[in-house]
Amino acid sequence: MARMRKKADLPTKICAHCQKPFAWRKKWERVWDEVRYCSDRCRTEAKRSG
Numbered sequence: 001m002a003r004m005r006k007k008a009d010l011p012t013k014i015c016a017h018c019q020k021p022f023a024w025r026k027k028w029e030r031v032w033d034e035v036r037y038c039s040d041r042c043r044t045e046a047k048r049s050g
Contacts, residue, residue, distance in 0.1 A: 017042035 010024040015038040022038035037043040 015039075015042055017046040 007023055011032070012021045012023050013035065014021055016036045018038065020038060024032060028035050037046060
């Protein structure tokens with residue numbers, strides 16, 4: 001079984017809308033290079049304003 005990682009050891013990005021850092025999530029494992037927003041809320045607000 002795989003060992004647990006500390007959250008500080010995970011890769012991070014800056015959200016394209018709110019400019020806050022967010023960490024890698026398991027559900028983004030296959031699409032991490034394409035992830036731009038930290039949440040659905042930021043994604044919808046960015047599309048609405050731009």
